[in-house]
Amino acid sequence: MTGPCLDCTRNSLALAVSGAHLEAMRAAWRPKSVLGLEADALLRAVGGKAEAGLHTKLDLAVERARSEEQALPSICAACRHQGDFEFPDALASDPEPPWALWVHGSPGALTRACESPSAGVVGARRADAYGNAVARDIGRAVARAGGTVVSGLAFGIDASAHRGALDVEAGATVAVTGGGVDVVYPKAHRQLHREIVDRGAVVSEMPPGTALWKWSFPARNRLIAAISDLVVVVQGARHSGSLHTADAALARNIPVAAVPGRIDAGVSQGSNLLLADGALVVTEPSVVVRALGLDPDDKKAAIKADLVEACEAISADRVDDYLLQVGTQVGNSRLARLELLGLAETGTDGRWRLVG
Template identity: 40%
Template sequence: MTASQAPAAEWPDVARNPDDTLAWLRLVAAPGIGPVTVRLLLAAFGLPQQVFAQSMEALTSVVPRKLASAVLAAPGATMSHALAKTMAWLEQPGNYLLTLVDPRYPVRLLDLTDPPPLLYIKGDPAALSRPALAIVGAREATVQGKVDAEAFGRSFSEAGQTVVSGLALGVDAAAHEGGLAGAGGTVAVIGTGIDRVYPASNLELARRIAEQGAIISEFPLGMRGFKENFPRRNRLIAALARGVLVVEAAARSGSLITARLAAELGREVFAIPGSIHAPLSRGCHVLIRQGAKLVETPEDVMEEFGLSCQPGKVADAVQPAHSAPDDPLLAVLTHDPVTLDTLCERSGLAPETLATRLLELELEGRAERLPGNLFRSLS
C-alpha cells in the first residue's frame, strides 16, 4: 500500500502536529527532490519523519545517492528561515497546508503522475473537492471574450459547479467573477507562492476568492511567477475539473497546454468558436479540429454532465457585448475583422472621420481594434 492509498485515519493531521508539518516541508524543500521522488520515498518508508530516520544505504536503494544526501542533509540557514516563515503563515486564519496523505487532499489530483506533495491553500479546503469546471483563455482577451467567460462561469456556478481558473488577466479573471456570482464559487490555481498575487491588479479579486472559495499553490512562500511555473499550474487546473472550457486562445497558447493535459487525464474539453480572421479564435479552432466539443451556450457544456441551467438562465447567459447597432458605421463594421481601408470603402467616410468614430466606438465598448490594425464590431 502506497502513502497515497493508505486510510486517512492512519495519518496525523499536520495542521495539529508541528513536527509533522516541518518534516513535510523539509522533505519537499530538499534540493533536487520533486513530486515523483517524494512519492517513491513515502511509498518505501512511510511519513517524512520515517524517511529522515533511514540510513544512507536504505535511501539509496530507492533514489540516487545525490538525492539521498540531499534528504539527509541538515537544513541550512536559508531553509530554516523558509520553514519558520511557513509555520508563521499557517498560524494565520484561513491558511492551510494539505499533504498528499491528508484526507482533505483533492482526490482528482491523484490522477496526475506527479501530484503535488503539498498544497498551500488560502480559503476553504473543501472547495477543492467539489464538482468543478475549468475556464481558461487569453490574457489579452477581447471584450466579448471576457463577457463570455463571465457568463459561462456564472451559469456553471449557479448550477453548483465550482469554477476553476488561473487568476490571470482577461478570461481567467472574468471566469472567477462569474464563479463568485453563484453558489458553486470559484478556485484560483496560481503559479507563485500563496503569499503573492500575480498580476497585482487582481489583488482585490484574489481577496474575494479567498473569502468565498479558495486560492491554491504548490509553490513555497515567496516564489515569484517564473515562466516555467505556469505549465505546472495548468496541470492542476486540468486535474481539478471534470471538464475544461477554452474561451479564446491564440494558436500557441498556454490554454492549449491546459486543454491537452485535460484530454490526457480523461477530462472533457470544450471550445468556443470565433471568426476565422480573429487571432484569438485560432487556438479554439485547433482544439475543435482535434476533437474538442464546439459550444455556444453553457447548456452545451453542462448537458455533457447531466446538468442544467436554472430556468430562464440559458437564454440570457451568453449575449453579444452590446445591443444592435444604432450608428451608421456599425452597419458596415461586422464581427469579422476588417482593415481601415475596407471600412473607408464600405462607409464612404474620410479616413480622419472614420478614425475618430472608431475610437469613440472603442471607448463605448462597441468596436474593437485587433492586432494588425484590424477592427470588428462587438454589437
C-alpha cells in the same frame, strides 16, 4: 494546524528555492518532469555548482516554514499523509501529483471542486471583449447550475470566468495559482483575489510566499486540469498556455471543450484548432453546464432555504401573510431576489406569481 508532513514540506520548498535554476534550465528541462522529484534529487539535478548553497537555503526555508506555521491563520495546508483538510483523491491519484497543497479561503470549496461537477475555464490573457463576455457567461451558467468554476486568476479569460461565478449569489469558484497562495499575481487582481478567498478558495502547490516563475504557469495549468471535470478553452492562441491546459486535460482523460472564435483573430486560433481536433463545441453556455451533467434550467439549484419559503408563499397566494410573518423589508428583499433570479414576477394586477 497540522500542515503537511515534513518530507512533503521539504520537497515543496525545494521547488521554491530552486525556482531560478529551473527557470535557467528551461531550455534543457521539461519543468513538469522535475516537479515530482524529491528534494535531494531535485537539488542534485538542478544545482550543479550551486547545489551546496541550495541545500543550505532549503534547510533555512524548512526551519522558517515550521516556525511560521501559525503566522497565517487563514491559510491551511495538507499533503497526502496529513494536514488541515482531506487531500483530494483526484490530486493524490494524479500522474503528476503535487507534494502538498496550500489553500487560502475555504478548503471545502476545493473539496467540492474535486468531488462534484466543476469546469476549468481557461484562455488567453489578452482576450478580446467577446472572449471576456463569453467566459463570464459560462462562469455564471456553471455557478448558477451549482457547479464550480476553476481557473487561474490571470488577466483576461481567467478573471472573467471567476467574476462570472462570483456574480451568482452562491456561486463557487476556485483559483489555482503558480506562486504562493498569499502572493497576488497579477497585482491588479488584489480585489478579485480577496473575493475568491472570501467566497471560494485560492489553491497552490507552492508554499506561501513563493514567487512566480515562467515554469510556474504550465505547472499550475496541470492542476487546473486535474481538479476539473471538463476544461473549456474560451480563447487561446496557437502554442499558448491554454492549449497546454487542454493537453494536460487530454492526458488525464478529461474532456475538452472550446468556444468558436473568429478565424482571423490570432487569439482564437488555438481554440479553433481544438475544435478542429474534435473538442466539444460550446455553442452556448448551457452546453458546458450539460457536459458537466448539470441541468441548466434548474434555477432552483442555487437558491437558499429562505427563498424556497418565499416561493411557497407565492404559490399559495399568501404573499401578504408572508410579509407580515417575516417582516416587510426582509420579505420584499426575498421576493425581489426571486424576481432577479427569474423565478417570480408580478403581473399588471400587481400579484406575484412563479415563473416556469
